[in-house]
Amino acid sequence: MSHPLPPDTGELPLAPGQRLLESSRKELSPEALAEIQAIASRYPDRMAATLPALHIAQREFGFVSLAAMKAVAKALGLPEGHVFGVATFYTMYQKKPVGQYHFQVCTNISCALNGAAPLLQKLCARLGVEAGGPPSADGKWSVEEVECLAGCGTAPCVQVNHDVYDEFVDEKMLEEMIAACQRGEYRPWAH
Amino acid sequence: MAAIRTKPDRHLYTFPGFGSEKFPNLMLRGAGDLDNWPRRVYEQKHEGYLGMRKALKMDPSAVIEEVKTSGIRGRGGAGFPAGLKWSFMPKDTPERKFTRYLVCNADEGEPGTFKDRVIMEYNPHQLIEGMVIAGWAMQCQLGFVYVRGEFLWLIEKMEAALQEARDAGYLGKDILGTGWNFDILMHRGAGAYICGEETALLNSLEGRRGEPRVKPPFPAAKGAFGQPSTINNVETLAAVAPILRMGGAAYANLGRPKNTGTRIFGVSGHVNRPGVFELPLGTPLDFIVNECAGGVRGGKKAKAIIPGGSSCPMFDAKDFDCPMDFDSVRDRGSMAGSGGVIVMDEDTCIVQATLRLIRFYAHESCGQCTPCREGCNWMQMILQRIEDGQGRLEDLDLLAQLTPRIGLRTLCPLGDAACGPMESALKKFRDEFEHHITHGTCLAKGPGLLARASAH
Numbered sequence: 348m349s350h351p352l353p354p355d356t357g358e359l360p361l362a363p364g365q366r367l368l369e370s371s372r373k374e375l376s377p378e379a380l381a382e383i384q385a386i387a388s389r390y391p392d393r394m395a396a397t398l399p400a401l402h403i404a405q406r407e408f409g410f411v412s413l414a415a416m417k418a419v420a421k422a423l424g425l426p427e428g429h430v431f432g433v434a435t436f437y438t439m440y441q442k443k444p445v446g447q448y449h450f451q452v453c454t455n456i457s458c459a460l461n462g463a464a465p466l467l468q469k470l471c472a473r474l475g476v477e478a479g480g481p482p483s484a485d486g487k488w489s490v491e492e493v494e495c496l497a498g499c500g501t502a503p504c505v506q507v508n509h510d511v512y513d514e515f516v517d518e519k520m521l522e523e524m525i526a527a528c529q530r531g532e533y534r535p536w537a538h
Numbered sequence: 539m540a541a542i543r544t545k546p547d548r549h550l551y552t553f554p555g556f557g558s559e560k561f562p563n564l565m566l567r568g569a570g571d572l573d574n575w576p577r578r579v580y581e582q583k584h585e586g587y588l589g590m591r592k593a594l595k596m597d598p599s600a601v602i603e604e605v606k607t608s609g610i611r612g613r614g615g616a617g618f619p620a621g622l623k624w625s626f627m628p629k630d631t632p633e634r635k636f637t638r639y640l641v642c643n644a645d646e647g648e649p650g651t652f653k654d655r656v657i658m659e660y661n662p663h664q665l666i667e668g669m670v671i672a673g674w675a676m677q678c679q680l681g682f683v684y685v686r687g688e689f690l691w692l693i694e695k696m697e698a699a700l701q702e703a704r705d706a707g708y709l710g711k712d713i714l715g716t717g718w719n720f721d722i723l724m725h726r727g728a729g730a731y732i733c734g735e736e737t738a739l740l741n742s743l744e745g746r747r748g749e750p751r752v753k754p755p756f757p758a759a760k761g762a763f764g765q766p767s768t769i770n771n772v773e774t775l776a777a778v779a780p781i782l783r784m785g786g787a788a789y790a791n792l793g794r795p796k797n798t799g800t801r802i803f804g805v806s807g808h809v810n811r812p813g814v815f816e817l818p819l820g821t822p823l824d825f826i827v828n829e830c831a832g833g834v835r836g837g838k839k840a841k842a843i844i845p846g847g848s849s850c851p852m853f854d855a856k857d858f859d860c861p862m863d864f865d866s867v868r869d870r871g872s873m874a875g876s877g878g879v880i881v882m883d884e885d886t887c888i889v890q891a892t893l894r895l896i897r898f899y900a901h902e903s904c905g906q907c908t909p910c911r912e913g914c915n916w917m918q919m920i921l922q923r924i925e926d927g928q929g930r931l932e933d934l935d936l937l938a939q940l941t942p943r944i945g946l947r948t949l950c951p952l953g954d955a956a957c958g959p960m961e962s963a964l965k966k967f968r969d970e971f972e973h974h975i976t977h978g979t980c981l982a983k984g985p986g987l988l989a990r991a992s993a994h
Contacts, residue, residue, distance in 0.1 A: 397745030
């Protein structure tokens with residue numbers, strides 16, 4: 348494409364303190380490309396496949412790096428700037444690597460009323476990571492504070508990777524969830 | 539891709555008397571039973587697809603009239619009459635043929651709301667049936683279901699249900715011999731509250747940033763992909779199936795005049811039995827909180843109640859007698875919204891609760907309109923200052939001056955939504971804010987609500 352992006356140095360500022368990270372991977376796999384083309388053909392307009400294609404790219408790359416955005420733009424024949432704009436608008440596209448097991452703790456009002464804030468702090472301490480920070484040194488864990496997961500009735504609500512575990516999560520259940528991750532019972536991130 | 543989820547929810551779906559003539563069960567049939575979703579069960583046990591069969595034998599305009607007769611108002615938040623909305627769709631003329639789209643809003647991002655997921659989890663075919671009826675009434679060619687990205691397992695379930703409907707000939711080409719073609723596509727969002735606003739949802743569906751559009755043109759004139767479109771909430775579309783089955787007039791007998799039918803209330807927060815309850819519109823708040831949800835936890839008193847999702851101005855304990863329908867709640871100065879009732883007990887710090895809500899709006903503002911983008915951030919900063927014990931009494935006047943400068947000055951209602959809880963909290967619980975400022979401490983005894991360190 349002839350739409351230039353700033354130099355690909357990993358030094359591109361998004362917001363103060365936030366930088367886009369590069370992954371070693373540069374291209375989508377042939378299967379992913381075929382999947383994206385199949386999705387694009389279902390819509391009246393190819394641009395509509397931007398969101399699904401970014402989901403696929405996130406699965407392939409592990410997170411939505413600048414290279415992932417470029418690969419999506421190339422696959423759909425769209426301006427890179429458009430894909431960049433979309434990818435940075437939505438919070439579910441992780442712009443930096445996350446752990447193999449990514450815990451998303453809702454701290455919005457209903458969960459907060461049921462003790463989500465101390466739960467988040469305990470989870471961070473237990474896993475040795477910071478909420479919204481980089482994954483643990485072994486790459487296994489990361490924790491993020493998220494907005495409402497629509498599990499208000501069974502608050503507090505915690506989601507691991509792509510599966511919602513919206514039970515009334517307390518400390519005991521957190522331990523069970525971590526143990527289940529260690530036993531490999533949950534789908535790891537990006538699978 | 540994972541298989542259909544087998545893990546049961548621990549939501550509560552019933553209360554004593556549910557399913558009787560007084561509290562009919564139209565939307566939550568079989569809720570709680572994970573084996574309830576297949577077409578076979580829906581058709582055998584829940585009178586499934588009868589409404590669709592009836593509708594497809596009627597003239598499309600007669601179907602719209604039936605929905606108008608039922609008086610159903612949109613369940614997504616604004617409460618706009620659904621039949622009237624459908625009638626705005628342009629009809630084909632000899633000179634001009636239209637491509638019309640039906641869009642189902644399953645973004646469900648409003649804090650306190652967790653009803654659409656219940657319909658998709660247990661009765662996906664009821665939503666599909668409603669969409670086929672709506673598609674027939676407006677003669678749409680394609681339907682989309684925009685589901686929030688976190689509901690991956692529900693998308694997989696909906697895909698399975700859609701395939702069942704296709705196999706049965708309810709979707710696809712020449713549906714039940716009418717010569718009409720219609721199909722439904724699932725579209726997964728990616729985590730943006732703003733995409734619950736209909737024009738932002740359309741932008742997101744088209745693969746753009748989810749920024750609301752300038753209206754007019756309204757979606758009925760220029761919606762998805764530039765074509766006439768109608769956007770309805772999951773609950774509205776799912777309710778169309780029973781409306782056609784039982785007839786619009788019978789549905790209009792439920793609830794109250796101008797606020798007809800049943801709606802699903804989700805009760806969360808400090809209650810003994812949080813859950814989703816289907817009740818006729820106009821049921822008093824007291825019944826919902828005390829009878830259905832088992833009252834406030836620990837025998838405490840309720841301090842504040844948000845009647846319809848986080849965007850609605852707060853009620854206090856004096857409003858327990860309010861009938862929960864669109865008009866009555868509006869007359870009390872709040873909104874019926876999306877039916878998410880959030881109960882806060884007497885030990886809740888209102889300053890913290892308001893700050894948590896405003897932080898959400900500041901985070902979710904799309905950034906397009908200055909009053910909302912800047913205003914929500916300023917409200918958050920001022921509230922954080924008060925919460926940190928560094929507030930000034932002038933801050934309360936500043937907040938009171940700020941909200942009218944955000945509300946009704948933005949393209950979409952997100953700015954107004956942020957002002958609702960802020961204004962009502964200031965009006966009803968001003969003493970708590972003042973105590974925070976003058977004493978630097980909190981009146982409430984409950985545990986902190988914020989993940990970040992604060993004065994508590």
